[in-house]
Amino acid sequence: MKFTLSWLKEHLDTSASLAEIVETLTRIGLEVEHVHDPAAQLKDFTIASVIxxxxxxxxxxxRVCMVDTGSGAPVQVVCGAPNARTGMKSVFSPPGTYIPGKKITLGKGVIRGVESLGMLCSSAELELSNDHDGIIDLPDDAPVGAIYAQWAGLDDPVIEINLTPNRPDAAGVYGIARDLAAAGLGVLKTRDILPVEGKFPCPVAVTRDFAEEDAHLAPFFGLRLVRGVKNGQSPAWLQARLREIGLRPINALVDITNFLTFDRARPLHVFDAKKVKGNLVLRRAKKGETLHALDGRTYELDESMVVICDDNGPESLAGVMGGEASGCDESTTDVLIETALWDSQNIAHTGRKLGIVTDARYRFERGVDPDFALAGLELATQLALDFCGGAPSELTLAGELPRLSRAISFPWSETKRLTGLDVTREEATMILERLGFSVESAGDEIAHIAAPSWRPDIEGKADIVEEIVRMVGVDNVPATPLPRMDGVAPPVLTLLQKRARNARRALASQGLVEAVTWSFVSKEQAEAFGGGAPGLALANPIASDLSDMRPSLLPGLVAASGRNAARGLGDTALFEVGQIFLDPSEKGQRLAAAGVRRGLTGAGRHWSAPAQDAGAFDAKADAMALLATLGVATGGLQVVPGGPPWFHPGRSATLQFGPKAVIGHFGELHPRALTAMDVEGPVAAFEIILDALPAPKAKPTKIKPKLEISDLQPVSRDFAFLVARDALASDLIRAVAGADKALISDVSVFDVYEGKGVPEGKKSVGVAVTLQPREKTLTDAEIETIAQKIVTEAEKKCGATLRG
Incomplete structure (x- = not known):
């Protein structure tokens, strides 16, 4: 909703500044979104004379112009405008002025060897119009040295408010002025709207052709004919009003309806009476009917829409837009002025269905003031007579104006109960009466309050409290802390919910991006990942390729990774936390966390290691990081080679705390599974069943060791052991770590090799051992002794020998 400051002051007698008005509007709930003040933008532009x-x-x-700016000696300006001439007056900007039309700050310049100390401006350069042909040519009586914006009347700020749907009364400038007056910022100017005496009966009759249950669609309709009008341009002040808020003046009759739409929130419509054939009928549109509207488009109508028809068919779409066939133009001599009430829900439905957004629809779908329907028609008639002349007819009315009785029994204590504000009965009564409410006392503690006709949103006691509070000021509501509860609040989230939340954080921190995929997959994909049981098939799938409940999160993630690769994003890392379905029973629904990596990764023992395709160890790192974040003790965790059939048999492993306590799998996916998904590999993946993770013990059986930070430098040694091909690396790690538990702080595998130089049936496992001295620096002899103990333990417990 836009309006100018001068327009507001037509209805509000106030001495408040622009800043005070803007602050008050926001404070009382009419939030100001933007203020455009041309005077501030044009404050440095003055009137000058070309000597x-x-x-x-x-x-x-x-041309080289000597310009009298009214501030001293003449100024030399180089000007390229063809209309620059001696004796003319124009608009001057000195160096340092920001030119809005050019988006530059003017400086001193030398143009073709001649100094220029300013600029004579065109309308386009001041963003007043699109006229680039020459500089502004002012009349001879324009005062030299005066600020141009003030002299030209361009110092009228435009205020734009963000109007909430419950305030249809504020869709007119008069309603905004009424709110500001109620807030104490001035006095509302009220003017009586006198009825216009009809000179003859209106020759056009109006009927409502609705079924009884549809009478609410058009409860009231009023019409008046004005003969002998001369429809030309509207007065300059009215055209300026419309232009300032972004509307284009059309002609006097149309401009009047647009003006009243914004001034009084009363949409009206005008028909060229000579283009209307016969009488008017209000009815539902018929299927197949069309309307060529004022916006130049033709709309197909249906039975849900209300139209105004003559003998030719629909002439106007009720409450939304008129038809071009009966529109008023400069040749109009007889005009029909319409006022009406329409059903707000029907108007909103019609506008959305046809995609039409108009100022009339904006107001009708929020609810207009029914008591101003006739007054708006009288006001429009008087303006038409003033601007265009003519003779008015008597009114033709159809239906009745609704009489709503909305008295609310209101306890004065309700304001304090709901808001904490202690507003006296006298102050509250004054606020409500200023807003147009009627207040009748029903005792010391209660009153009967009736909302005005322009406030259809007032339905209960809380709405009245809201009116009082917004005028008193929401910032005056006391800050009251919530009462402190005794004891510690019980946990809200279950262990599984906490794990799901923490799993998302952990995997995101690993560089994976969360995906949300369908819980349904195709039959073929379900079978490729261990599902496809008849009990998990959908009776009525939404698509043929979404026929079964997913047995794993991996099909959806692999498919998403494949779609990314097909679009040129081959290096993907995705994760999901969600439900999987192993069988139709309740226990068959499990919560899982899974991730996939496809393409290049920088994983390696050193930052300088070249990027390589994601592999099983990348998936293992993601899975182990997830378990660590969830607080799962991994001391007894077993990593058993091999996994389900959809994992590569030689590049995968199962995570378990025993044969009957499997918690997940990791590794590279089997080529057969990738073929079923139509995705190129390799793809590394993991999946952890969060339900299967052991719950933390209520009382820890082991005390966390004291943190020790040594000042001594750690020592790292690498060992390459030959072990049986089927030996587990975890067994070797435990053996090496047990060689000296006091000094060995970390053991990790950095290489596994089979091939040339390694005997048949054996493999080489590279182990990095970190020694952390705590009392003194280790000598070479001590390090050698520990190394020998490591080799001995590895040979004793795993049959390992040092590789030559």
Missing amino acids: EAKPHPNADRL
Whole structure:
């Protein structure tokens, strides 16, 4: 909703500044979104007189002008405008002025060897119009030295408010002025709207052709004919009002309806009476009917829409837009002025269905003031007579104006109960009466309050409290802390819910991006990942390729990774936390966390290691990081080679705390599974069943060791052991770590090799051992002794020998 400050003051007698008005509007709930103040933008532009304009010595199309700015000695300006001449008055900007039309700050310049100390401006450069042809040519009586914006009347700020749907009364400037007056910022100017005496009966009759249950669609309709009008341009002040809020003046009759729409929140419509054939009928549209509207488009109508028809068919779409066939133009001599009430829900439905957004629809779908329907028609008639002349007819009315009785029994204590504000009965009564409410006392503690006709949103006691509070000021509501509860609040989330939340954080921190995929997969994909049981098939799938409940999160993630690769994003890392379905029973539904990596990864023992395709160890790192974040003790965790059939048999492993306590799998996916998904590999993946993770013990059986930070430098040694091909690396790690538990702080595998130089049936496992001295620096002899103990333990417990 836009309006100018001067327009507001037509209805509000106030001495408040622009800043005070803007602050008050926001405070009382009419939030100001933007204020455009042309005077602030044009404050440095002044009126100047061209004393002399002579040709530029070095350019045919330029002139050198001596300009009297009213501030002292004449100023030299180089100007390229063809209309620059001696004796004219124009708009001058000195160096340092920001030119809005050019988006530059003007500086001193030398143009073709001649100094220029300012600029004579065009309308386009001041963003007043699109006129680039020459500089502004002012009349001879324009005062030299005066600020141009003030002299030209361009110092009228435009205020734009963000209107909430419950305030249809504020869709008019008069309603906004009424709110500001109630807030104590001035006095509302009220003017009586006198009825216009009809000179003859209206020759056009109006009927409502609705079924009884549809009478609410058009409860009231009023019409008046004005003969002998001369429809030309509207007065300059009205055109200026419309332009300032972004509307284009059309002609006097149309401009009147647009003006009243914004001034009084009363949409009206005008028909060219000579283009209307016969009488008017209000009815539902018929299927197949069309309307060529004022916006130049043709709309197909249906039975849900209300239209105004003559003998030719629909002439107007009720409450939304008129038809072009009966529109008023400069040839109009007889005009029908319409006022009406329409059903707000029907108007909103019609507008959305046809995609039409108009100022009339905006107001009708929020609810207009029914008591102003006739007054708006009288006001429009008077303006038409003032601007266009003519003779008015008597009114033709159809239906009745609704009489709503909305008295609310209101306890004065309700304001304090709901808001904490202690507002006296006298102050509350004054606020409500200023807003147009009627207040009748029903005792010391209660009153009967009736909302005005322009406030359809007032339905209960809380709405009245809201009106009082917004005028008193929401910032005056006391800050009251919630009462402190005794004891510690019980946990809200279950262990599984906490794990799901923490799992998302852990996997995101690993560089994976969360995906949300369908809980349904195709039959073929379900079978490729261990599902496809008849009990998990959907009776009525939404698509043929979404026929079964997913047995794993991996099909959806692999498919998403494949779609990314097909679009050129081959390096993907995705994760999901969600439900999987192993069988139709309740226990068959499990919560899992899974991730996939496809393409290049920088994983390696050193930052300088080249990027390589994601592999089983990348998936293992993700899975172990997840378990660590969830607080799962991994001391007894077993990593058993091999996994389900959809994992590569030689590049995967199962995570378990025993044969009957499997918690998940990791590794590279089997090529057969990738073929079923139509995705190129390799793809590394893991899946952890969060339900299967052991719950933390209520009382820890082991005390966390004291943190020790040594000042001594750790020592790292690498060992390459030959072990049986089927030996577990975890067994070797435990053996090495047990060689000296006091000094060995970390053991990790950095290489596994089979091939040339390694005997048949054996493999080489590279182990990095970190020694952390705590009392003194280790000597070479001590390090060698520990190394020998490591080799001995590895040979004793795993049959390992040092590789030569």
